[in-house]
Amino acid sequence: MKRKINLLPFLIIAVLFFLINSYVLSGIHSLSSNPFITPVFWISIAVITGSLFYAIQRMRNKEMDTFFKIATHAFLILIAAELVFTLILLPNDLYRLAADVPRNIYWVEFAWFVFFLTIGAFIYGMIFGKYAYRVIRHTLYFDDLPENFDGFTITQISDVHAGSFQNAKAVQKGIDLIKKQHSDLFVFTGDLVNNKAEEIKPWIGHFSQIKSTYGQFSVLGNHDYGDYVKWESEAAKRTNLEQLKKYHDEIGFRLLLDEHVEINKNGQKIILAGVENWGIGFGERGDLKKALTNVAGSDFKILLSHDPTHWEAEVTKFPSKIHLTLAGHTHGMQFGIEAFGIKWSPVKYRYAHWAGVTGNDGLYLNINRGFGFLGFSGRIGIWPEITVIELKRTPK
Template sequence: MLILAIQRVQGSGGMDKYFQIASHLFLIVFVAELIFAIFLLIGDIYRLILGIISNFQPEGFNWLVRSTYWVDFALIMFCLTVILFIYGITHGKYAYRVIKHTIYFDDLPESFDGFTLTQISDVHAGSFTNPKAVQKGIDLINAQKSDLFVFTGDLVNNASSEIVPYIGHFSQIKSPFGQFSVLGNHDYGDYVKWPTEVEKIRNLQQLKNYHADLGFKLLLDEHVQINKNGQTIILAGVENWGVGFGERGDLKKALQNTQTNDFKILLSHDPSHWDAQVKQFPSKIQLTLAGHTHGMQFGIEAFGIKWSPVKYRYKHWAGLKSENSRFLNINRGFGFLGFSGRIGIWPEITVIELKRKE
């Protein structure tokens, strides 16, 4: 798929501006022509069926000749597709949405009844081109006035320097109980060739330092206690663990010295970690927060339809799911990568309210 190819080129050392323009133009025309052809095919099949079922054939109907009305309709769909892609590239990638969830737990400490947290994921700062638009997203995050803020990985595409122009933006994020973060697969610099291994290690260390500059407490296979009115919940974070994307995280280490009956929230970038380890982990983890998928930045979530091509890689790719009283939320991502736009899957700011079951 072309979008994946574009991501691969961008991940291998930055995308040349002219290649980006050419590849996006090709993508727009290719998809629009595909839509045009599909609608023509539908019309051809319909005419063929009418030709076969001669009893229903209208007088003077020639099934070998396409209806000009149907061709016009297919052309309209072609134009709408082009317009949709242009919108996604010019506006959709910064069209931040706040999505709210309320989750009920029977083991939530009473003091945390009504506790709120804001989650964003997949900033990919190296893809940003509009600081003013990014600032609107930051303002929207702060407007939620949540008790806790968490970031679930992929601060950059490859190099730690990508976040530098936006430190002043993301360092504005504040919450009463702190700001916490984890690393994503792109943060390790695995998708670009480094002069030496030392340079790669230095890049990762600098990125960790930038998390501190942002005011984020980076959780590297560790946990912290969030205390309120004498009661506690555990917030844990692991290094990236994902099927096919590096299995670095150590869940046991992150939860070392915690108790089975503690209420736990886990930050883990890749949702495949939840399926592989977290949901059946002996010490119950009530809520896991992930990102990574971006909803592939393309799809439809309307009229009861939820579809994106990423579903063929991840069965659950966005939003909230539960299994055995354990919850997973997958954020659709704050930024974008590869395809410089979003269509139907908009950048997300998640707000989760924790509630105690009566």
């Protein structure tokens, strides 16, 4: 017996889509009465929407191809620009209706200016923004940091998503920026690939250039397990994961799988632990207790855990203090505003804290905004990040 499909949500979306486009069209008519505008507008909308549905249909049981990417990005840019246009013009129109005055043409022109500005921002983000690497620095103070680690530096990147890369020269610029930091320790906090181990193979030569005095360490992210593609068998899926682990080794990353290592410096140590992916809604594989087996409660601990939801759910409640947790996963949604004192991204409605450092009293979480990109082939306002954290003893 076939399951009955509820068409109501699709109908509501279709009606809203029609109303938004009709409203945008009214904005065009405010500036021009050319009779060809209406048919050209609706034909354009039909072509973009039709391409999206066709791309989705032909994508079933296949991986994303160029046509799918073009169709989805064209639709995304259209919707984003139309929503911005509507948000700007609608308040003025509501006032106009209440006050019974004609539509303000200058306001319509401003709405169109922002419409095209939005399209320009998306194009910039797709061409340049996704490789616009930034170094973000944090200095964190701890009362119980071993003296010999005062001033110790850690470079962190996360969410490489190698299957999305296309520009080797641009990626190399990011690698060079990592190398320029000359940090004591390098860590990678998961999602090396989108789905399959083979995606990292062309980039091994790039990431293997990363070296640090006290080593390079990594953990797995939710995408690394191959959960989001169809496999011919469970055995093939397991083989893919084992191959990815080998690629970590080829790159020179020591992959921490619910385990820890000691970082020793001049007779003193800190603990670096790493867990398999643990995230609310993204698989709770990691075993924190196992990762910290035989670690003394008084030891200074740094944890690599891909998903930041792990921090509040388990890390802050762990019997012994985990001083610093390094995570990624959110990407800052690759879209938002971080300027003029504003820090906003739609991802805040899923994660209360989605980028940078949070915490206090020597218990901190840092969320890296990601080195790569996924889904939307670009970044707008939330640039790819290389984090450098300096550990300092609290001044007496």
